[in-house]
Amino acid sequence: MLTLSAVCKRYPTGDLALTDIDLALPRGQVMALIGPSGAGKSTLIRCVNRLVEPTTGSIRLNDTEITRLSSGKLREARRTMAMIFQEYALVDRLTVMENVLSGRLGYVGFWRSFLRRYPQETVTEAFRLLERVGLAHALDKRADALSGGQRQRVGIARALLQSPKLLLVDEPTASLDPKTSRQIMRLIRELCAERELAAIINIHDVALARQFADRIVGLRAGEIVFDGKPGELTSEILTTIYGEEDWDTQATEDERYAPPSAQPLAPLARTGQLAPGLTAGGIR
Template sequence: MLTLSQVTKRYPTGDRALTDIDLTLPRGQVMALIGPSGAGKSTLIRCVNRLVEPTSGSIRLEDTELTRLSGAALRRARRSMAMIFQEYALVDRLTVMENVLSGRLGYVGFWRSFTRRYPQEDIAEAFRLLDRVGLPHAMDKRADALSGGQRQRVGIARALIQSPRLLLVDEPTASLDPKTSRQIMRLIRELCGERNLAAIINIHDVALAQQFADRIVGLRAGQIVFDGKPGELDADTLTTIYGEEEWDTRVQDDIGESTPPREVPASRLTLASGGAS
């Protein structure tokens, strides 16, 4: 579905954020990107939807070569690639419903979007999505009246109303407490399964990546140093990705949480320290 071939991002200073990245992501797969701050995780995601321009290489979404697009063609392609942001990127003065419907801006004309006159089918889908993410009661609330977890759920609904084929998720749990983080990751995982969506999730929490992703890719200094299943991560692999550190093998589930959605080896490792990307 998504294929990156020899993707490199070099800045005018000569510094490389990414070097010769080769990745193939099939439909329906949830892939987690892990690595230390500055490893290139956010840059990789933003190269896919061209918020950052790759210096060289090929990025193909199904039959479309994304690196060759511009103007209206690029805007059309971006409809298929919905983004979920760390800081939610909501418009605080708008209601929850208006923020969700803003995900349809790429499909409706300028005047309809300016006057917020969305087609009835879009409004009906927004109602369905708000119910699915657990916020049917909040549709008339302003975004700035919501908690962090609620704001992220609005961001997820806004992404899904685009009817995307690919989710690009940039640190969705960085501003959330541990319990809410698990709830948000579980929701993203379930929605990808329900809609057969592929997803790339940039995440610092290794334990969450192991629990909710099908595949983990480790980046260090802009290069892939690990690409495998969650159960293949061990202390040596984490040292390769992050450098020398003490790895805590104790994993404690949140009290009151439901059964995890996928089998996770008892030996899974929790990253003892992290930071912002």
Template sequence: MLTLSGVCKRYPTGDRALTNIDLTLPRGQVLALIGPSGAGKSTLIRCVNRLVEPSEGSIRLGDTELTLLSGQQLRKARRAMAMIFQEYALVDRLTVMENVLSGRLGYVGFWRSFLRRYPRETVAEAFRLLERVGLAHALDKRADALSGGQRQRVGIARALLQSPQLLLVDEPTASLDPKTSRQIMRLIRELCAERELAAIINIHDVALARQFADRIVGLRAGEIVFDGKPAELTAEILTTIYGEEDWDTQAAEEEEHPSAIPLQPSVAPIPLAPSLAPDLLATGGPR
């Protein structure tokens, strides 16, 4: 369904972020993209929807060559690719329902959206999605009154209202505590299965990637160094991706205390977990 061939990205600064990326993602597959900080995970996700322009290569979604599109055609193609963000990207002063409805911006146009004139069936679908993500009771709440986990659920419902074929998910759990992180990953997984949606999830937490993805791709310095099933991700391969670390001890600790120790490579930045910052959690996570 999505095919990347020979994708390279050099930033104007000279940084070479991606080198010859070849990747095919079938319909319904959940792919976790792992790798140390600076490996090119965000760049890869953003090349797919052209928020970042690839320097070379081809990116096809179905029959459409995305790298050749511009203007109206690109906007139309982007409807099929919904993004879910680490910091949720909600409009704080709008309600939960209004935030979800903004997922249809690419269909109804700015003015119709600005005047809040959404078709009746769109509003009904937004309500169904809010029920599905467990937030039907909160549709009138302002987004800034929600917890981090609830905010991410709104982000997920908004993405789905876009009727995408592909989810591009950028560190969805980096601002969440371990239990909420698992709930969010489980929800994304279930929704992909229900809707035959493919997803690329950029994630630092290797344990979560193992638990919830069908496939793991490891990036190192802009190149794919592993592409396989979660069960094939051995300590040796983790060392190839991240560098030297005592992976077996970490894995054993993770099995003993699954919610206490996210399996994080020491070379990757460890995001501030709300469990370490109860004040942030109480105010709905970092803004």
């Protein structure tokens, strides 16, 4: 479905952000991009829809060569590549429903959207999506009155209203608490399964990537250093991706914050050791 061949990105400063990236993403697969800050994860996602122009290489979505499209054809192609942003990218003064409907801007044009004149089938689908993401009760609320998790759900509904073939997701849990992060990742995973959507998710939380992705790709200094299933992500590979760390004893965010009755994420390892600063009775 999506194929990247020898994709490189060099900025005018001379910095090389991506080096010879080769990836093939089939329909319906959820792929997590992990790696340290500055590894090139966000750049890779933005090269796919050409928010960042790749310097060399080929990016194909089905039969369309994305890197060769004119500006007009690129706008059409972007309809099929919906993006979910870390900072939500909502218009705060607009309602939840208005923000979701903005997902059809690429189809209805500026003036119809400005005058709020959307086809009835679009409005009906927006209602259905808001119900699916759990926000049917909040459709008339202004975006700036929502919590972080609710804002991210609006972003997800807006992206799906584009009827995309591919989701590009940039740090969807960066500003969220651990419980909400799991809910958002679970929602994205379920929606991809329901619609047979492929997704690339840039995420820092390795535990969430392990739990919700079909495949994990690790980047370091703009190069792919791991590409495999979540169960293949060993401590040695994590060291290759991120550098030296005692991965066998580091507690995951889920272990630290989940209530005792919650089902924990698969940990990197279980050693019985407490996190620094903790005692059996709590914080010392």
